[in-house]
Amino acid sequence: MDPEDPAPAGHxxxxxxxxxRDGDESLAAAxxxxxxxxxxxxxxxxxxxxPSAMADGTAG
Structure with missing residues (x-):
């Protein structure tokens, strides 16, 4: 990641x-x-x- 342009990482x-969210398990696993x-x-x-909170939907 380029600190001068963090947009690609955000995207x-x-x-x-x-x-x-849409059910793509491979990207969720990654x-x-x-x-x-x-x-x-x-x-x-x-x-x-x-990570576990993200996985079970309690993060936030």
Missing amino acids: DLARRLSAS MRADLDRVAERFPDGPWTGF
Whole structure:
């Protein structure tokens, strides 16, 4: 991601969220895997539990 232009990352996230909502399990799984990697790398971050909350619809 280019810090000067974060728009592509935002567009990709929006695409993944929409695909997840629409039932595209492969993109939903990829997003969960990405979030799990972030949680592993930064275990004390404020997003602890966020991947599972995203998966069960309680995030927000």
